[in-house]
Amino acid sequence: MKSIVYSRPGDPSVLELVERPVPEPGLGEVRVRVVVSGVNPTDWKSRAAAPNGLPFPEVTPNQDGSGVVDAVGEGVEGISVGDRVWTYLSAHERPTGTAQEFTVLPADRVVPLPDAASFDLGASLGVPAMTAHRALTVAEDGPRRLHPGALDGLVVLVTGGAGAVGHAAIQLARWAGATVVTTVSGPEKAELARAAGAQHVVNYREGDPAGVIRGIAPDGVDIVVDVAIIANADLIAKVIRPRAVVSIYANTGGNEVTLPLRAHMGLNTRFQFILLYTVGREALAAAAEDVTAAVRDGALPVGESAGLPLHRFALERTADAHAAVQDDVVGKVLIDVSPA
The missing domain is CATH 3.90.180.10 (Medium-chain alcohol dehydrogenases, catalytic domain)
Structure with missing residues (x-):
């Protein structure tokens, strides 16, 4: 699979496109085929500032994303292959975020995306x-x-x-x-x-x-x-x-x-x-549930007409996407990872 990685902190130039094996979900985990990856300030800050070194030898960035469940590990309930989902804290305490074609996450960080919601919207939820x-x-x-x-x-x-x-x-x-x-x-x-x-x-x-x-x-x-x-x-x-x-x-x-x-x-x-990162599981679960309810009600649209312009980049241009967020572009930066 195609994946964006970095192995040292620095400016966006440390990001590179590589080929990596498709990961397998373990106990309590879900594999998602990423359609859209969302970029937030926390993503470039984590990449740029690591005074004690990176937490892993190699990191794939981006906390937020949306896509389709591709595989389900043992012990996972309520999530099935083929489900449309949005993800949050995808790279928190893990080496692999959503800037890649497939990502494996704990099941509690994978949330059903209402049928009427676009993958763009799903990738814009998470951190914001x-x-x-x-x-x-x-x-x-x-x-x-x-x-x-x-x-x-x-x-x-x-x-x-x-x-x-x-x-x-x-x-x-x-x-x-x-x-x-x-x-x-x-x-x-x-x-x-x-x-x-x-x-x-x-x-x-x-x-x-x-x-x-x-x-x-x-x-x-x-x-x-x-x-x-x-x-x-x-x-x-x-x-x-x-x-x-x-x-x-x-x-x-x-x-x-x-x-x-x-x-x-x-x-x-x-x-x-x-x-x-430190609000605790109860607060995260409540937010995920309430945000999904708001999406279901049509209350969280994105796009310029809804007040949040979208800026799109291809996966191989992830460095440019990070630079745009770092330069305070107005709106939401999205990376198109794979076809819907």
Whole structure:
């Protein structure tokens, strides 16, 4: 089979196309013929930054993907050969992700893909949608699961609404009944956020964004899904209500943040840091189930008309796909691995 691998950390040039044997699933494992592989920032960061060396002699990247079950190992129930599926954390603690024609995964990382959903959508879920789910379900006064009506009466602020996680957060929050406000840096991203479903879009580079958000939510924001806490700490302090949660899923802009302590202490603000690798099995299983339900309801479309432009690359151009994500291309980067 064709596989993309790297054997040392570095820039995208370390990625190479090779031939490898088709792997066999073991106990509790499933083999998936990958149709589309999704690229996330975590994929290039894992490749580029490995100060203690790579965890395996050879690594195939990419956590997310979609495809068709090709073989099932002993002890697997509820998954059959021929099932259309989406995958998550495909390369976590394993040497082989989805940038190859076949991949073997633990059965609990393989999720049925609803019949009406495209493989493009399936490969776009994983990291973005599951991160967004976690961000929306950790509030002190909010739900632990998402479904229509779960966020009724709540106001969600999504900073960076044109990114992949922000896009999924807007869609999931709307599906669950929230009023969604998002901040963006310009008119093009504003259009994408509106296409995703945000009712209110605020350009944080113009005027008084905190005042505009307070005008929309006089009692304050309940949940913040935040991409850049270093830059947004002061704004967030001005717009949240008591006992709000600030869900932080990225360290955009650096590694240290200064918080207005008195303001947040008075508000009993909860800061929740989010990384899928360590959220635990229960949270992952809940996210996979709820995200699939949202897909079944048609609540998570992708593509430019839905606010998330798709950028396609062939498998042999995986290095270019990684470079595009590393260069902050707006939208979702997908790799076409095999025919549907």
